[in-house]
Amino acid sequence: MISLQRLCVCRGRILLCCLLGSLWETAALQIHYSIPEEMEKGSFVGDIAKDLGLEPRKLSELGARIVSGGKQHFTLSDRSGSLVTADRIDREKICLGISICLLNVELLMEGKVKIYGIEVEVTDINDNAPRFRTDEVEIKINENAAPGIRFGLPSARDPDVGVNSLQSYQLSQNNHFSLNVRRGIDGVKYPELVLERALDREEESVHRLILKASDGGDPGLSGTARISVLVLDSNDNAPVFTQSEYSVGVPENVPKGTLLLRMNATDSDEGVNGEVTYSFWNIDDKASEIFRLDSQTGELLLVESLDYEESQIYEMEIQAEDGGGLLTSTKVLVRVLDVNDNAPEVTVTSFVNSVPENSLPGTVIALLKVNDRDSGDNGHVTCSILGHLPFKLEKSYANYYSLAIDRTLDREQISMYNVTVTATDQGTPLLSTDTYIPLRIEDTNDNPPSFGQVSYSAYIPENNARGSSIYSVTASDPDTEENARLTYTISDYILHGTSLSSYISINSETGVLYALRSFDYEQFRDLQLQVTAKDGGDPPLSSNVSLTLFILDQNDNAPEILYPTFPTDGSTGVELAPRSAEPGYLVTKVVAVDGDSGQNAWLSYRLQKATEPGLFSVGLHTGEIRTTRAFLDKDALKQSLVIAVMDNGEPPLSATISVTVVVADRIPEILSDLSNLKTAVQLEDASLTLYLVIAVAAMSSLFFVFIIVLLVIKLRRWRNSQLLQSASSQLGNIPPSQFVGLDGVQAFLQTYSHEVSLTMDSRKSQLLFPQPNYADTLISQQSCEKKEPLLIPEDSRFSARDPALISQAPPNTDWRFSQAQRPGTSGSQNGDEGGTWPNNQFDTEMLQAMILASANEAADGSSTLGGGAGTMGLSARYGPQFTLQHVPDYRQNVYIPGSTATLANAAGKRDGKAAAGGNGNKKKSGKKEKK
Numbered sequence: 001m002i003s004l005q006r007l008c009v010c011r012g013r014i015l016l017c018c019l020l021g022s023l024w025e026t027a028a029l030q031i032h033y034s035i036p037e038e039m040e041k042g043s044f045v046g047d048i049a050k051d052l053g054l055e056p057r058k059l060s061e062l063g064a065r066i067v068s069g070g071k072q073h074f075t076l077s078d079r080s081g082s083l084v085t086a087d088r089i090d091r092e093k094i095c096l097g098i099s100i101c102l103l104n105v106e107l108l109m110e111g112k113v114k115i116y117g118i119e120v121e122v123t124d125i126n127d128n129a130p131r132f133r134t135d136e137v138e139i140k141i142n143e144n145a146a147p148g149i150r151f152g153l154p155s156a157r158d159p160d161v162g163v164n165s166l167q168s169y170q171l172s173q174n175n176h177f178s179l180n181v182r183r184g185i186d187g188v189k190y191p192e193l194v195l196e197r198a199l200d201r202e203e204e205s206v207h208r209l210i211l212k213a214s215d216g217g218d219p220g221l222s223g224t225a226r227i228s229v230l231v232l233d234s235n236d237n238a239p240v241f242t243q244s245e246y247s248v249g250v251p252e253n254v255p256k257g258t259l260l261l262r263m264n265a266t267d268s269d270e271g272v273n274g275e276v277t278y279s280f281w282n283i284d285d286k287a288s289e290i291f292r293l294d295s296q297t298g299e300l301l302l303v304e305s306l307d308y309e310e311s312q313i314y315e316m317e318i319q320a321e322d323g324g325g326l327l328t329s330t331k332v333l334v335r336v337l338d339v340n341d342n343a344p345e346v347t348v349t350s351f352v353n354s355v356p357e358n359s360l361p362g363t364v365i366a367l368l369k370v371n372d373r374d375s376g377d378n379g380h381v382t383c384s385i386l387g388h389l390p391f392k393l394e395k396s397y398a399n400y401y402s403l404a405i406d407r408t409l410d411r412e413q414i415s416m417y418n419v420t421v422t423a424t425d426q427g428t429p430l431l432s433t434d435t436y437i438p439l440r441i442e443d444t445n446d447n448p449p450s451f452g453q454v455s456y457s458a459y460i461p462e463n464n465a466r467g468s469s470i471y472s473v474t475a476s477d478p479d480t481e482e483n484a485r486l487t488y489t490i491s492d493y494i495l496h497g498t499s500l501s502s503y504i505s506i507n508s509e510t511g512v513l514y515a516l517r518s519f520d521y522e523q524f525r526d527l528q529l530q531v532t533a534k535d536g537g538d539p540p541l542s543s544n545v546s547l548t549l550f551i552l553d554q555n556d557n558a559p560e561i562l563y564p565t566f567p568t569d570g571s572t573g574v575e576l577a578p579r580s581a582e583p584g585y586l587v588t589k590v591v592a593v594d595g596d597s598g599q600n601a602w603l604s605y606r607l608q609k610a611t612e613p614g615l616f617s618v619g620l621h622t623g624e625i626r627t628t629r630a631f632l633d634k635d636a637l638k639q640s641l642v643i644a645v646m647d648n649g650e651p652p653l654s655a656t657i658s659v660t661v662v663v664a665d666r667i668p669e670i671l672s673d674l675s676n677l678k679t680a681v682q683l684e685d686a687s688l689t690l691y692l693v694i695a696v697a698a699m700s701s702l703f704f705v706f707i708i709v710l711l712v713i714k715l716r717r718w719r720n721s722q723l724l725q726s727a728s729s730q731l732g733n734i735p736p737s738q739f740v741g742l743d744g745v746q747a748f749l750q751t752y753s754h755e756v757s758l759t760m761d762s763r764k765s766q767l768l769f770p771q772p773n774y775a776d777t778l779i780s781q782q783s784c785e786k787k788e789p790l791l792i793p794e795d796s797r798f799s800a801r802d803p804a805l806i807s808q809a810p811p812n813t814d815w816r817f818s819q820a821q822r823p824g825t826s827g828s829q830n831g832d833e834g835g836t837w838p839n840n841q842f843d844t845e846m847l848q849a850m851i852l853a854s855a856n857e858a859a860d861g862s863s864t865l866g867g868g869a870g871t872m873g874l875s876a877r878y879g880p881q882f883t884l885q886h887v888p889d890y891r892q893n894v895y896i897p898g899s900t901a902t903l904a905n906a907a908g909k910r911d912g913k914a915a916a917g918g919n920g921n922k923k924k925s926g927k928k929e930k931k
Contacts, residue, residue: 126221557596582630
């Protein structure tokens with residue numbers, strides 16, 4: 001067996017070397033190997049790498065793999081690159097009844113998207129002995145049978161082929177029978193038993209024979225069957241079939257129970273010897289399950305479904321036997337006819353799920369294997385692509401098709417294809433199968449960015465804010481991902497001596513333009529930009545677009561007066577007008593320009609101010625100054641005009657100029673007028689300067705005086721507070737019942753202020769005491785109304801019950817004065833008409849205090865009680881009859897009982913005004929006491 005294997009391998013390699021040169025350049029290389037069957041798993045079949053001219057490692061790099069359908073009998077060795085068996089191969093299982101057993105293997109190179117056909121022939125070895133279907137056969141022969149009659153014997157089966165198949169039959173040695181071997185139309189040998197000598201049942205009723213079947217293998221194998229020949233009594237005629245061989249063609253789709261064939265055998269005998277029965281003689285196990293024979297009628301029926309793809313022909317023998325035991329046989333062939341009951345099968349052996357859109361036509365996308373189990377036209381398959389797609393199908397090898405690109409792809413038009421491959425056979429009816437192959441088109445950077453317009457223009461007002469966005473330029477790119485990621489830039493150049501990048505910047509991602517400066521329309525009126533959009537592809541693609549930025553004018557320039565010009569030497573520019581000028585005489589013309597444009601530069605002139613209104617007029621749009629009437633003698637020789645020039649912007653801006661027009665008929669008059677005008681101007685300027693100096697000096701003086709007065713007031717308040725504190729400490733131990741002044745006058749602590757009226761007549765003086773007034777005391781009116789003194793402490797020995805402290809009943813109302821007759825500052829307040837009259841014990845003291853105060857005022861003119869000179873500090877309402885000559889001088893150490901104020905006359909407090917300590921201001925009274 002091993003020598004036979006080596007011989008086959010050597011023969012296969014020699015054949016391969018002879019054919020390799022002629023087959024190498026073909027599109028599909030056919031490699032042939034030959035191996036014997038029953039080799040162990042992993043046995044060497046052929047060196048694929050060597051036969052393809054490749055290194056073993058190159059196979060794995062190219063993704064070589066076996067793509068044959070069905071069970072894989074072979075595989076590739078990863079280390080050596082050789083083709084080896086995947087399992088033990090039994091030729092009789094895969095190629096039963098086939099003389100040459102060829103196994104086709106497809107080798108796919110993923111890297112090259114190419115397929116190679118490998119044909120492996122499995123040679124037969126003598127591993128099967130001939131075998132009879134039954135080991136024992138019984139034949140009945142009538143003893144009257146004539147020599148030469150033949151009886152069919154069961155044939156042996158040997159699945160091997162060639163010399164290893166069944167070669168001969170041998171019959172055991174005997175005296176009555178011989179063996180005849182008949183060859184059928186299919187080449188199969190059928191043994192027959194031939195009667196050589198007449199039989200005698202009485203001599204020998206049973207003959208036992210052995211039939212041996214042998215093959216031609218080395219070593220040879222054989223099988224035997226035992227034959228028993230029963231000698232029967234005389235039966236002269238054996239059954240005879242109407243045909244020596246029956247044949248019928250049956251479509252594979254016939255239903256079960258269909259009558260396929262009816263056989264008929266006749267027997268000339270009568271009675272039991274003429275009754276014929278039918279039975280299977282030689283039939284394999286598969287056929288016995290599919291067919292059924294009616295033993296009485298000879299009808300062959302179908303009991304199981306037929307399948308052309310499993311078996312195309314069934315062969316069997318049927319024998320007819322009469323009642324006397326004579327039998328005959330006939331051969332029956334059932335051919336299965338193919339019908340188109342199998343749709344084509346499409347297997348995608350290799351494919352790529354995505355290709356770049358710039359792939360060249362002819363690029364293979366997928367390999368398809370098409371198979372149809374039917375035969376003839378039913379198994380003839382054609383493939384096509386559904387729809388008008390940029391792909392084509394090409395037959396690659398045997399039943400393989402390659403799907404390739406037919407024309408240029410464009411991802412921007414179609415990014416995803418679902419290729420439908422339809423495989424259709426030629427049977428009736430047509431059967432087809434659709435296979436779907438999804439294919440994604442990968443993007444390549446084949447589209448430059450594109451702008452929506454050929455050029456752009458934008459309008460920007462001048463004086464714009466720095467850093468503000470002024471425009472946005474956007475481009476689009478139909479590519480995806482990085483190929484569509486755009487970057488915007490601006491081409492730089494020098495503008496007015498400065499780089500453009502200092503004026504404009506652009507956001508590289510969004511395309512938004514920003515102003516880096518504030519534009520000036522008067523500097524430049526437009527900007528020419530070139531914006532470039534570049535994608536992120538490799539290599540990158542870009543596009544340019546022009547952008548014009550127009551600067552819009554704003555009214556930011558006031559009119560500029562060119563004539564008349566402002567003098568630079570200090571002189572005053574004048575215009576001359578003759579006294580004899582008629583109305584409408586052109587005196588001069590104001591010429592002005594505006595740096596703006598459009599309506600912002602439309603100027604209008606008007607006369608804002610004139611020495612003689614109505615004498616001159618100004619052209620609204622011309623600026624011409626003309627006379628509106630003739631000059632009169634009363635008109636001034638020098639006319640000053642103020643001309644305003646205004647533009648038409650929003651808001652409007654204006655400029656003014658003064659024009660001096662001199663009216664004279666002769667040159668000397670003009671010169672004298674000009675000198676006078678200059679002197680007047682100088683005097684006017686000098687006077688104005690003097691007034692300004694005086695005003696500044698006066699304001700400064702007032703400010704300093706205010707500061708000094710404020711400091712004096714603060715110092716006096718501080719000194720009075722210090723004196724009050726010291727006086728309070730000195731008087732703390734004096735009994736509260738009395739208080740002795742500096743002049744030795746005892747005063748009661750609780751004092752009252754009364755309005756006094758002194759009158760002098762020829763006979764006597766009268767002293768009138770009206771109702772009390774509390775305005776000039778240190779205690780409030782509310783305190784005076786209380787029954788207890790204000791300054792009496794709790795432990796004082798004076799009591800509120802002291803009769804001296806109890807208010808007396810008011811006197812007769814005849815003693816009261818009217819409100820207008822009340823004196824001094826007290827008269828300014830409304831006293832209580834029903835108020836209590838003070839204790840008479842202190843009337844003398846109060847009168848003395850009033851007289852002393854009045855005398856002091858008359859002496860030094862500083863009494864705080866107010867009043868005019870010579871009235872002793874009393875109100876002018878007392879009249880002139882009470883003067884200083886009637887009162888002695890008590891100006892030193894004058895103290896008002898019940899008050900801490902020292903009387904001092906303020907010059908500014910005369911004219912009948914209230915004293916500083918009046919109106920019940922207790923704090924001011926306290927400060928005066930310290931003074």
